[in-house]
Amino acid sequence: xxxxxxxxxxxxxxxxxxxxxxxxxxxxxxxxxxxxxxxxxxxxxxxxxxxxxxxxxxxxxxxxxxxxxxxxxxxxxxxxxxxxxxxxxxxxxxxxxxxxxxxxxxxxxxxxxxxxxxxxxxxxxxxxxxxxxxxxxxxxxxxxxxxxxxxxxxxxxxxxxxxxxxxxxxxxxxxxxxxxxxxxxxxxxxxxxxxxxxxxxxxxxxxxxxxxxxxxxxxxxxxxxxxxxxxxxxxxxxxxxxxxxxxxxxxxxxxxxxxxxxxxxxxxxxxxxxxxxxxxxxxxxxxxxxxxxxxxxxxxxxxxxxxxxxxxxxxxxxxxxxxxxxxxxxxxxxxxxxxxxxxxxxxxxxxxxxxxxxxxxxxxxxxxxxxxxxxxxxxxxxxxxxxxxxxxxxxxxxxxxxxxxxxxxxxxxxxxxxxxxxxxxxxxxxxxxxxxxxxxxxxxxxxxxxxxxxxxxxxxxxxxxxxxxxxxxxxxxxxxxxxxxxxxxxxxxxxxxxxxxxxxxxxxxxxxxxxxxxxxxxxxxxxxxxxxxxxxxxxxxxxxxxxxxxxxxxxxxxxxxxxxxxxxxxxxxxxxxxxxxxxx
Ligand code: ASP
Numbered sequence: 263x264x265x266x267x268x269x270x271x272x273x274x275x276x277x278x279x280x281x282x283x284x285x286x287x288x289x290x291x292x293x294x295x296x297x298x299x300x301x302x303x304x305x306x307x308x309x310x311x312x313x314x315x316x317x318x319x320x321x322x323x324x325x326x327x328x329x330x331x332x333x334x335x336x337x338x339x340x341x342x343x344x345x346x347x348x349x350x351x352x353x354x355x356x357x358x359x360x361x362x363x364x365x366x367x368x369x370x371x372x373x374x375x376x377x378x379x380x381x382x383x384x385x386x387x388x389x390x391x392x393x394x395x396x397x398x399x400x401x402x403x404x405x406x407x408x409x410x411x412x413x414x415x416x417x418x419x420x421x422x423x424x425x426x427x428x429x430x431x432x433x434x435x436x437x438x439x440x441x442x443x444x445x446x447x448x449x450x451x452x453x454x455x456x457x458x459x460x461x462x463x464x465x466x467x468x469x470x471x472x473x474x475x476x477x478x479x480x481x482x483x484x485x486x487x488x489x490x491x492x493x494x495x496x497x498x499x500x501x502x503x504x505x506x507x508x509x510x511x512x513x514x515x516x517x518x519x520x521x522x523x524x525x526x527x528x529x530x531x532x533x534x535x536x537x538x539x540x541x542x543x544x545x546x547x548x549x550x551x552x553x554x555x556x557x558x559x560x561x562x563x564x565x566x567x568x569x570x571x572x573x574x575x576x577x578x579x580x581x582x583x584x585x586x587x588x589x590x591x592x593x594x595x596x597x598x599x600x601x602x603x604x605x606x607x608x609x610x611x612x613x614x615x616x617x618x619x620x621x622x623x624x625x626x627x628x629x630x631x632x633x634x635x636x637x638x639x640x641x642x643x644x645x646x647x648x649x650x651x652x653x654x655x656x657x658x659x660x661x662x663x664x665x666x667x668x669x670x671x672x673x674x675x676x677x678x679x680x681x682x683x684x685x686x687x688x689x690x691x692x693x694x695x696x697x698x699x700x701x702x703x704x705x706x707x708x709x710x711x712x713x714x715x716x717x718x719x720x721x722x723x724x725x726x727x728x729x730x731x732x733x734x735x736x737x738x739x740x741x742x743x744x745x746x747x748x749x750x751x752x753x754x755x756x757x758x759x760x761x762x763x764x765x766x767x768x769x770x771x772x773x774x775x776x777x778x779x780x781x782x783x784x785x786x787x788x789x790x791x792x793x794x795x796x797x798x799x800x801x802x803x804x805x806x807x808x809x810x811x812x813x814x815x816x817x818x819x820x821x822x823x824x825x826x827x828x829x830x831x832x833x834x835x836x837x838x839x840x841x842x843x844x845x846x
Pocket of ligand 1: 436457458459460499744745746789790791
């Protein structure tokens with residue numbers, strides 16, 4: 263038996279008990295005639311005590327030679343400490359050691375295994391197994407486990423069944439690039455790793471499973487923005503014989519359950535916002551509604567004067583920054599530079615101070631008098647003491663820019679509180695999205711999403727206006743889940759592929775199996791998937807998902823610990839019938 267207790271377990275009530283512990287040496291304090299060792303494992307830290315009088319000489323000497331992160335086993339007796347440490351649960355006791363075995367020595371770790379480490383991100387990732395010994399990472403992984411356990415509990419209690427679907431499949435249409443795997447047995451042919459189990463979960467509905475879920479890895483070969491991973495985890499779900507309302511209620515229930523069990527937070531019924539309203543009021547389909555600062559569209563009140571910039575703009579839109587009138591001229595100039603950064607891309611920003619005495623002072627006083635500016639204040643909901651920031655230009659662009667500014671200002675003003683939770687559904691997404699590059703419509707969600715009833719005809723005349731039975735679950739400015747009611751008949755699905763520019767042959771080659779299945783009694787069905795990594799990070803009050811992933815990849819998609827991806831040798835290439843054609 264390696265241990266009778268763990269390092270977080272012993273209390274004053276164990277005094278005089280003979281115990282055996284095993285773990286890592288967190289630190290040694292050698293006072294010559296007495297030695298203290300902090301012994302650590304996943305459960306906590308226990309102080310070990312050795313002294314000249316009570317400890318065997320050899321044992322004491324061994325203790326004096328212990329290095330950080332040595333793996334040891336000790337036997338001894340629990341005793342109350344002379345000076346207690348109220349900061350740790352085992353702080354009342356220590357173990358008077360009688361036997362000490364070094365189970366394994368350790369090289370000096372490249373960074374300190376402390377909550378606040380001296381190791382930078384790169385080095386911590388290279389030695390991630392050491393990083394995982396640190397409380398912040400360890401606790402994040404434990405936290406993630408709690409979340410997944412609650413997910414499994416809730417869904418299992420609601421009659422969902424977890425079914426595994428294959429990883430070696432064929433392209434799935436989530437709009438990203440596939441990771442592919444060459445097949446040795448089928449020369450020149452490749453599997454694609456799933457971007458999601460989308461088609462399989464629909465086939466499970468045809469198979470009569472009725473309610474499916476899976477906590478599953480998905481793979482998307484995308485350019486990695488700061489906080490994305492090429493492999494990530496979804497809570498993937500699908501239900502048969504349901505309408506949109508059933509889905510929203512079920513997964514609102516799951517989210518509420520998680521907020522309650524994990525965060526101890528009770529949330530009211532989730533608001534529902536039309537996609538069009540989200541874009542109009544927040545410039546964004548995943549609005550953070552923990553704070554106000556809604557957009558006010560100013561075309562009507564700002565386009566009748568001689569200010570060409572506004573007159574020529576498709577949209578003039580502003581927000582009121584609470585207390586922003588206190589900003590100095592220099593601070594406002596900095597804000598203007600901020601919106602002009604290439605990442606945001608605004609051409610400029612007009613502003614208007616709302617003074618405490620009710621008067622206004624704007625950067626365009628030449629064109630607008632006090633009455634005009636009062637209307638700006640009315641439309642943006644500004645109050646005395648606020649600053650109105652106004653952007654103008656092409657509708658889609660200007661909304662994105664103002665949305666970025668809104669989020670930035672809220673961050674600076676401390677309005678994005680990590681322990682406040684504001685979930686909502688965004689519903690009625692457009693079915694299609696115009697893609698500038700390919701000059702074609704693409705499915706905004708994916709091609710299996712059904713249009714709103716009665717709108718299919720619109721596809722011919724005004725495709726961009728067709729709304730879908732698609733919804734996103736948004737939490738604190740992040741999309742944490744999204745899904746749709748699916749098409750479940752072959753004709754509509756074929757029509758959809760046709761509108762999306764697939765030839766009949768292409769559609770058949772890629773998704774023939776699904777269309778075939780639809781001919782054998784496909785029930786009405788729909789579902790959604792949560793992004794688990796992000797969900798866990800938000801529930802944990804963090805913005806970054808990396809700490810919640812045991813072995814994450816870096817921004818270049820590399821695992822720096824195992825050094826992957828890596829070349830394969832010629833023999834393996836030959837076996838796979840592959841020849842490299844490298845650019846460099
Ligand atoms: N497969 C979709 C996704 O990964 C989710 C869904 O429609 O259920 O976004």
